Amino acid sequence: MAVERAALERAAGRERLLGTFGALGGALAIALVLGSVLILLYGESPLSVYASILDASFGSTTGLGYVLASATPLIFSGLAVAVCFKAGLFNIGVEGQYLVGMVGAAFAALYLPQDLPGFLLVPAILIAAMLGGLAWAAIPALLKVKTGAHEVVTTIMLNGVAGSLVAWAINFPLRFVPPPGQNVDLRSRNFPTQGLVGDLGQYIGVSGGAHLSWLLLLAVAAAGVTWFLLRRTRLGYEARAVGATPGSARAAGIRIDSTQVRLFLISGALAGLAGMQQILADKGYLPQNYIAQVGFTGISVAFLGQNNPIAIVFAAILWGILSRGETALQITSSVPREFIIILQSILILSVVITYLIAKRRLAARELSRAAEVERDAEAAA
Amino acid sequence: MFTDIAVALQISFTYFTIFYLTGTGGLFSERSGIVNIGLEGLMIIGTVTGAFGARYFTDTMGLGEIWGPLLGLLLGALCAMLFAGIHALATVTFRTDHIVSGVVINLAAIGVARYLSQAFFGQATQSDPGGPRLPRIDIPFLSSLPEGLGRAFSNLSPFVLLAAVAIVPVWFALYRTRWGLRLRSCGENPEAARSLGLNVSAYRYQGVLLSGFFAGASGAFLASEIIGNWREGQTLGFGFISLAALIIANWNPRRLLFFAWLFGFAQAIPLRLNDAPIISLLPAQFIRMIPYVVTIVAIAGVVGKVRPPAAAGKAYEGGTTI
Numbered sequence: 263m264a265v266e267r268a269a270l271e272r273a274a275g276r277e278r279l280l281g282t283f284g285a286l287g288g289a290l291a292i293a294l295v296l297g298s299v300l301i302l303l304y305g306e307s308p309l310s311v312y313a314s315i316l317d318a319s320f321g322s323t324t325g326l327g328y329v330l331a332s333a334t335p336l337i338f339s340g341l342a343v344a345v346c347f348k349a350g351l352f353n354i355g356v357e358g359q360y361l362v363g364m365v366g367a368a369f370a371a372l373y374l375p376q377d378l379p380g381f382l383l384v385p386a387i388l389i390a391a392m393l394g395g396l397a398w399a400a401i402p403a404l405l406k407v408k409t410g411a412h413e414v415v416t417t418i419m420l421n422g423v424a425g426s427l428v429a430w431a432i433n434f435p436l437r438f439v440p441p442p443g444q445n446v447d448l449r450s451r452n453f454p455t456q457g458l459v460g461d462l463g464q465y466i467g468v469s470g471g472a473h474l475s476w477l478l479l480l481a482v483a484a485a486g487v488t489w490f491l492l493r494r495t496r497l498g499y500e501a502r503a504v505g506a507t508p509g510s511a512r513a514a515g516i517r518i519d520s521t522q523v524r525l526f527l528i529s530g531a532l533a534g535l536a537g538m539q540q541i542l543a544d545k546g547y548l549p550q551n552y553i554a555q556v557g558f559t560g561i562s563v564a565f566l567g568q569n570n571p572i573a574i575v576f577a578a579i580l581w582g583i584l585s586r587g588e589t590a591l592q593i594t595s596s597v598p599r600e601f602i603i604i605l606q607s608i609l610i611l612s613v614v615i616t617y618l619i620a621k622r623r624l625a626a627r628e629l630s631r632a633a634e635v636e637r638d639a640e641a642a643a
Numbered sequence: 644m645f646t647d648i649a650v651a652l653q654i655s656f657t658y659f660t661i662f663y664l665t666g667t668g669g670l671f672s673e674r675s676g677i678v679n680i681g682l683e684g685l686m687i688i689g690t691v692t693g694a695f696g697a698r699y700f701t702d703t704m705g706l707g708e709i710w711g712p713l714l715g716l717l718l719g720a721l722c723a724m725l726f727a728g729i730h731a732l733a734t735v736t737f738r739t740d741h742i743v744s745g746v747v748i749n750l751a752a753i754g755v756a757r758y759l760s761q762a763f764f765g766q767a768t769q770s771d772p773g774g775p776r777l778p779r780i781d782i783p784f785l786s787s788l789p790e791g792l793g794r795a796f797s798n799l800s801p802f803v804l805l806a807a808v809a810i811v812p813v814w815f816a817l818y819r820t821r822w823g824l825r826l827r828s829c830g831e832n833p834e835a836a837r838s839l840g841l842n843v844s845a846y847r848y849q850g851v852l853l854s855g856f857f858a859g860a861s862g863a864f865l866a867s868e869i870i871g872n873w874r875e876g877q878t879l880g881f882g883f884i885s886l887a888a889l890i891i892a893n894w895n896p897r898r899l900l901f902f903a904w905l906f907g908f909a910q911a912i913p914l915r916l917n918d919a920p921i922i923s924l925l926p927a928q929f930i931r932m933i934p935y936v937v938t939i940v941a942i943a944g945v946v947g948k949v950r951p952p953a954a955a956g957k958a959y960e961g962g963t964t965i
Contacts, residue, residue, distance in 0.1 A: 603754030
């Protein structure tokens, strides 16, 4: 009997996994078909357009390096969104937390003793980034549990505030004043070189221009840790319970408020790391024209990965491939690069719906399986 | 000083129009039971299609400086309404989580807007500045107030007045017609509404589509009447501020009138009152935070004292609410 149940559990697990990939595959198929229609409207061949997109990523190691480098921040921001989402919280503020994380890191890089060795300085900067993101996430978290203010509205407003905070930081305390006669864009001073993150690409034949860094490995490790946190710890269990049925979670003695605050803080800390690729691997300073939307793209990536930390790594890479395709389109076809954004939008819209359908079918299957087990048990008795 | 306040007031009326129109859109959707945080995305669709419409009807079709901008605004409203159909399809038909769908609407709108912009204007992130707009009007009597105060009521877009007057039909439709009563009952208790033979899904579709219409009109107003062209990112979170105004107004159109204006005034502070006492002590970047901070404080201060439509945000599957 026990053996049978274990086998059934395994079967259910397999089906869940199949459902996840089925939903993702289905959504990808819908997006590619609708995308083909758009491409045909431009009088081009869908196959050759898709081939050129893939070629930009997989045609060379450096292409792949670019994809992985652009996936790095998205893994962090996708994880940040997913951690909150598991508990039914919508952290739309990853964008702001990522900005404040960059400000925190820049302060650490410029105000810590400049002769600290790299193995101390880099971790210190990363911790400052996490603390920045965490502090920014603490505001909506506390407002939510203390006043009930919905996190969607508060986090969006805090994104706006964070933008001004970056502007203030690079205008005043961190401002780089160029030597006379030299004209540079508004930005922070240069970070000490030993505070930057080393290049990873050189070991696998990726050109330095791709800025593929050790942060990729940190991001993958963060995905592993997040997976462990959500699947194998008490907090993860509580998060899933709160996200699924708050009523039963409360009845089971889970303190919803404290669970939500802790998850929000973890989410903020992850979000804080999303800007590090940009300032520690690419620029070496905090620029004024930082890449916006890293936090918002994290929402897309989390949806694509269906909030599964491991799947998010792949979703971020898929996103990186599509973004890399933008450059390819400009060179090889008359389809405008905005086509990629449309493709990404369709992908997100369809994944939400296909996943829902898969989930419903799974639930129905599981119900019928449970009924079968019960019937068998009755028959045995 | 008086002139500054008057000009700040004039700016506040303009922003009031944005928040009031979008908030009214949210009102119809949420009162029917569908939470709509996609208002921002719907506004974005309104900005790009509205800016295109104003140019197309005025310059290409040559319909003149009244009909051109008017039809442009209508086009923005209708396109956003079409886009809102996705939210209706996802939430009403496929019963997706309302917040998830709303987030997706906002994300997708950015891409769609760029794509449309490329098609309309040949560039992805803006249109040429100085697009056609309606002639400005002065409000009789008020615009001739002494001490420069009259400036608050002069040189306004006619849409400002139109939005302010819109409260009457909106209120009437929601509270004095059979349709309004039924729409609201779908948001409060869909089971009861269904047991009376109402088609809950149909009312919810109407609510969501209306939210697209109003948010789109608001976006078109922003692009064509205020800025004069389409620019990526010009909505600046106004859809969310409108949503906050709606919540603080307790989903009531009359209170929304006041809070939309209040948030509009907060927007005017960094634009015009940055030399006022106390405020002038702050760096410019901090003054720019004021509207956002006001929204956060306001929303944190009222929650618990307001009550959303009882069934808003809950998926409804023809008989059972899950």
